[in-house]
Amino acid sequence: MANLHTNLAGIKSPNPFWLASAPPTNSGYQIMKAFDAGWGGAVWKTLGVPVVNVSSRYGALNYRDTRMMGFSNIELITDRPLRDNLREIEEVKKRFPDHAVIASLMVETKEEWHQLMRDVTNAGADGVELNFGCPHGMCERGMGSAVGQEPKVLKTIVSWVKEVATIPVIVKLTPNISDITRPAVAAVEGGGDAISLINTIQSIVGVDIDNFVPYPLVDGKSTNGGYCGPAVKPIAMNMLKNCAQHPQVNIPISGIGGIENWRDAVEFILLGATSVQVCTAAMHYGFGIIREMIAGLESYMDDKGFKTLDDFRGKALGNVKHWEDLNLKYKVVASINEDKCIGCQLCYTACEDGAHQAIGLSGDMLNRKPHIIEENCVGCNLCSLVCPVEECITMERRDSGKENLTWKERTLAGSIPKTFNDDLAGGLHHWVPEPEEALKKVKPLHYKYPS
Numbered sequence: 001m002a003n004l005h006t007n008l009a010g011i012k013s014p015n016p017f018w019l020a021s022a023p024p025t026n027s028g029y030q031i032m033k034a035f036d037a038g039w040g041g042a043v044w045k046t047l048g049v050p051v052v053n054v055s056s057r058y059g060a061l062n063y064r065d066t067r068m069m070g071f072s073n074i075e076l077i078t079d080r081p082l083r084d085n086l087r088e089i090e091e092v093k094k095r096f097p098d099h100a101v102i103a104s105l106m107v108e109t110k111e112e113w114h115q116l117m118r119d120v121t122n123a124g125a126d127g128v129e130l131n132f133g134c135p136h137g138m139c140e141r142g143m144g145s146a147v148g149q150e151p152k153v154l155k156t157i158v159s160w161v162k163e164v165a166t167i168p169v170i171v172k173l174t175p176n177i178s179d180i181t182r183p184a185v186a187a188v189e190g191g192g193d194a195i196s197l198i199n200t201i202q203s204i205v206g207v208d209i210d211n212f213v214p215y216p217l218v219d220g221k222s223t224n225g226g227y228c229g230p231a232v233k234p235i236a237m238n239m240l241k242n243c244a245q246h247p248q249v250n251i252p253i254s255g256i257g258g259i260e261n262w263r264d265a266v267e268f269i270l271l272g273a274t275s276v277q278v279c280t281a282a283m284h285y286g287f288g289i290i291r292e293m294i295a296g297l298e299s300y301m302d303d304k305g306f307k308t309l310d311d312f313r314g315k316a317l318g319n320v321k322h323w324e325d326l327n328l329k330y331k332v333v334a335s336i337n338e339d340k341c342i343g344c345q346l347c348y349t350a351c352e353d354g355a356h357q358a359i360g361l362s363g364d365m366l367n368r369k370p371h372i373i374e375e376n377c378v379g380c381n382l383c384s385l386v387c388p389v390e391e392c393i394t395m396e397r398r399d400s401g402k403e404n405l406t407w408k409e410r411t412l413a414g415s416i417p418k419t420f421n422d423d424l425a426g427g428l429h430h431w432v433p434e435p436e437e438a439l440k441k442v443k444p445l446h447y448k449y450p451s
């Protein structure tokens, strides 16, 4: 049976699923309820000098039938008194000694950092997370993402915290930066024990086109918010990969961003995460999602023969290369399974207008099923992605499987194209219809090929 026990820089939890610092971790009541449901850890809603929040504060990106595919907030840190939060941390730890309780912190001066560190350590927190990511409100006051965007400042503050720290320090990074590895390396240099990423992405999630105000509305005005939820997962995973592959970022990573089921968690762990944190999915569906997450992760590990999380952590990292290291000789083409095809012709339209005019129609009005014109197919995947029928369009291998030639090798061998007309550029062999064919009122049913 899979063992989900997790240890991130000394912070232990019964499983890798932690609630991220946000509204679901705003009180001891919620965190106890979450632990009772099965969550392994929780990062408390960021503590700091109590602040005032606005109303309303959330906006969402609905995509077709999907509600809250992207989520945005203009909320700041906790607006509850520090004393209440410290008392509740103590209570939660008493009841759940084996679960991870991590205090998220954000203050300004060295003295405040020292004092708050002592307070949360005395309350029994297992670790702290430094919030250098909040992209609205606090950054205007020199905190949050304002720190996350300045590696030198970040390093200084981490080192202040480490002066008094007796529990592990996680440094939470902002994605609002061009190269996430710079603050990650600064976190290591400052003495951070782990990093977590990502916090929210600066965004405007939508505009009320009748009142001319972006969402969320605050008495007819708004401000830029922080974006999260399923829509940000690809960005989070790329930043996680960049940090996990960086030789100087040799501390554990807690992965955050769009995680809502066990499969998302597995992907983050395969890219190097030790624990995963969830915010939007818990706000959307409640704490109960943890049951499926744990069961799914256990059964994945059992199927693959992984006994612990260490058995597959980072296993995908070796397969993420630079473009110049990819095999240029690898060749796939699309193949349509006629038995599965329902004749919707979405693939034809996509390839015709958005790719390489490599799908033809038969001309027989009773047969709407398209066929692949292999000579033109560059194997881009587009048709298989738009096809609504699963496994109807598959990509078939057409190279010998024996040759491996990369751009880097071609460069070293001097066989790269030097001019636009260079035969080696490959463009000379790629046939496309004549421009005027675009103006014909009927769809081209058959293509003629140059002899």
Ligand SMILES: Cc1cc2nc3c(=O)[nH]c(=O)nc-3n(C[C@H](O)[C@H](O)[C@H](O)COP(=O)(O)O)c2cc1C
Pocket: 020, 021, 022, 023, 045, 046, 071, 072, 073, 075, 076, 077, 078, 104, 131, 133, 172, 198, 199, 200, 228, 229, 230, 232, 256, 257, 258, 259, 277, 278, 279, 280, 281
């Ligand atoms: C309403 C809201 C409030 C948040 N408040 C905090 C906070 O106080 N401290 C913090 O470090 N991150 C905060 N976050 C960011 C989350 O912890 C998390 O990094 C982000 O939402 C990405 O994860 P997700 O895609 O699972 O939501 C907040 C996010 C939301 C949506």
Ligand code: SF4
Pocket: 333, 334, 350, 351, 355, 356, 357, 358, 359, 372, 376, 377, 378, 379, 380, 381, 382, 383, 384
């Ligand atoms: S893989 Fe790309 S080029 Fe080939 S048929 Fe599909 S859409 Fe067209």
Ligand code: SF4
Pocket: 336, 340, 341, 342, 343, 344, 345, 346, 347, 348, 369, 370, 386, 387, 388, 389, 392, 393
């Ligand atoms: S998109 Fe799929 S189902 Fe629709 S015509 Fe193309 S192959 Fe057939």
